[in-house]
Amino acid sequence: MTAESTLSAEALAADRLQRARAALQGVEVRMGAPSQGWQAPTFPCAENLEAVIPAGLRRGQVVSVTGSTSLMLALVAEASRDGAWTAMIGMPHVGVVAASRRGIELSRLALVPYPGVHAAAAAGACLEGMEVVLLGEGLALSFADRRRLMTRVRERGAVLVVAGPWEGAHTSLTVESHRWLGLGAGDGRLRERQLTVAVGGRAHGNARRVTLTLDEDSGARWVRPGVRQTLGVHQTLGVNQTLGVNQTLDEGVA
Template identity: 40%
Template structure:
């Protein structure tokens, strides 16, 4: 009986060590929780939503960013926006962001990576617009801080360790008549590329819809994989 118990203990220790090694290699916790995410975007993202400890690369779209911040703040989480002096409180509120749980750092200076890492200690989501390219060492240290604290990073621009890359294309505004009216809603295609999927997933959505939120139009689809010429 003692031999069986020792074997079970050893197996549990081996499993724990293996899981730790996989976490280091993959750059994320295997059981990291999902953060509140708009359903239309959750259907596109790997794992079904924003994942704690992961980083995501976004286009320079305030609407998409604010849509990703709205649900977490409404659920009680704190978020921060770093290096975005043009991000207005009125626009954030229009997308449903709870301003009492949003911290703005418009001018972080050249040490924006250190600022983002410090905020990741206490914020659920840290959104940044890099003022300069981060070194590989800086990116690795920040990624480690995200995993340790269970925070997500949203980067307006490229990021070397991104879990997924979001892109926007084919925008179409509506609401204007013949010389009158105002822009009421914008229809866009959002595409998500990740290392977990062979082809990007995309969906048509309103960003924003008349209520200022995010609404899907039709079901998400996987983009076709281009064929390679043989010869």
């Protein structure tokens, strides 16, 4: 890669970050920042997740999830439906179709799929204006970056849900095994996904294992090889961002 192309990529990333900050400022003007007197100490979770998050998602805390993007989305779906603004950073494999199927309200969703070297700045900016922030795995975050983000989460009363291990997480969920339910003889609909999850973290003491079932994903249907359908989606988000997505119906989120 040449020096010129490197500078061009950095300039593009910086421009995206600037536009994301401008969008978040618009959100704050319309709604007010979450720190301006938030009252509810927790965000709700679906009933089928009570085994892993019995009291819901507590504001000011970090939850790490290893082994399942679907579980990450399921954890925040009720909060999103309940009115929480949500951001997904560094998760380019999760499109708006998959997010919607898992219950995320698209009109209150911001996407930063490729933050690059600006991951810490993007996460910090989103925590200023969003109540729930999801971080993908493998982002360019130093130990100091992570500590600063945890401080920001506490100050703003937000919830940070991260993919992969996170030192100091209040709740750590690790998917150890899973299996799909619902297939018949040769075809059928994947109606449920059963997960075995190890639950640990600062808020839970000794680790424990639980089994939970994720509800039906209406788009996750197994079909015989060679049969594919394509869905085109053009979705305008509530933070003045427009996304174009081309997603196949038989693709799922792990």
